[in-house]
Amino acid sequence: xxxxxxxxxxxxxxxxxxxxxxxxxxxxxxxxxxxxxxxxxxxxxxxxxxxxxxxxxxxxxxxxxxxxxxxxxxxxxxxxxxxxxxxxxxxxxxxxxxxxxxxxxxxxxxxxxxxxxxxxxxxxxxxxxxxxxxxxxxxxxxxxxxxxxxxxxxxxxxxxxxxxxxxxxxxxxxxxxxxxxxxxxxxxxxxxxxxxxxxxxxxxxxxxxxxxxxxxxxxxxxxxxxxxxxxxxxxxxxxxxxxxxxxxxxxxxxxxxxxxxxxxxxxxxxxxxxxxxxxxxxxxxxxxxxxxxxxxxxx
Numbered sequence: 001x002x003x004x005x006x007x008x009x010x011x012x013x014x015x016x017x018x019x020x021x022x023x024x025x026x027x028x029x030x031x032x033x034x035x036x037x038x039x040x041x042x043x044x045x046x047x048x049x050x051x052x053x054x055x056x057x058x059x060x061x062x063x064x065x066x067x068x069x070x071x072x073x074x075x076x077x078x079x080x081x082x083x084x085x086x087x088x089x090x091x092x093x094x095x096x097x098x099x100x101x102x103x104x105x106x107x108x109x110x111x112x113x114x115x116x117x118x119x120x121x122x123x124x125x126x127x128x129x130x131x132x133x134x135x136x137x138x139x140x141x142x143x144x145x146x147x148x149x150x151x152x153x154x155x156x157x158x159x160x161x162x163x164x165x166x167x168x169x170x171x172x173x174x175x176x177x178x179x180x181x182x183x184x185x186x187x188x189x190x191x192x193x194x195x196x197x198x199x200x201x202x203x204x205x206x207x208x209x210x211x212x213x214x215x216x217x218x219x220x221x222x223x224x225x226x227x228x229x230x231x232x233x234x235x236x237x238x239x240x241x242x243x244x245x246x247x248x249x250x251x252x253x254x255x256x257x258x259x260x261x262x263x264x265x266x267x268x269x270x271x272x273x274x275x276x277x278x279x280x281x282x283x284x285x286x287x288x289x290x291x292x293x294x295x296x297x298x299x
Contacts, residue, residue, distance in 0.1 A: 044063055047074065049065075049161075052093075063068075071102060092117070152191055155188070207268070222252070227242055257279070
């Protein structure tokens with residue numbers, strides 16, 4: 001009897017051990033399937049996109065911006081350290097509208113990181129054809145690349161950003177979707193406020209140094225008149241024609257960008273008795289910059 005009890009005890013201990021090991025194995029296996037909790041590294045071309053990604057990804061992503069604030073994406077060359085960081089990125093959210101920087105460097109960036117997913121954030125946006133007399137992008141692209149200056153286009157870009165983040169990190173899909181909904185509501189409210197403020201301005205012209213506001217103008221029924229022609233500062237004869245047109249249309253403000261010289265904008269403004277408003281279409285705080293163009297037009 002004692003021998004039987006002894007064997008039973010040994011068997012019970014062995015069974016408990018086996019179950020414990022199995023439990024540890026199950027726990028370990030489940031733990032190994034947990035998503036990686038480190039930040040995603042993703043790349044964008046310009047600063048407004050950084051806001052779009054961060055609005056959707058929250059604290060889940062580290063964003064590498066290829067064209068930093070204050071730089072001109074038509075001429076900027078990326079720093080080696082920036083390219084090194086892009087080589088570690090899971091995805092690159094391109095503007096996708098023919099921006100000169102992307103035309104020059106996208107293939108090189110693909111070579112640096114062949115496994116990186118390329119997300120075109122302009123997918124679904126109707127592009128404006130580039131007017132050769134108004135824009136030096138004509139040689140690079142048949143379209144005006146500044147799609148993000150329209151809040152409605154920004155909504156499309158945010159939805160494409162959401163899709164890309166869900167593709168590379170599906171475990172947090174719901175989190176991204178909820179964040180995107182909050183930010184999209186903010187953009188929708190901004191869009192509706194601009195429509196209300198400019199509803200009686202349909203058909204008016206705005207004078208800009210660099211033709212970056214074509215999509216904003218299309219969205220709200222305005223016409224963009226650019227000082228810069230084919231990427232060059234205008235000569236005296238062209239300046240005179242621009243001033244005459246601005247006076248005829250009673251334009252009271254000249255919109256300048258910090259990436260370009262204000263000299264001709266100030267010269268024209270002085271001749272017209274107008275003022276210069278500096279608004280950055282490439283600034284990091286997207287919604288604030290769109291509000292600034294609205295204030296400039298109202299003032």
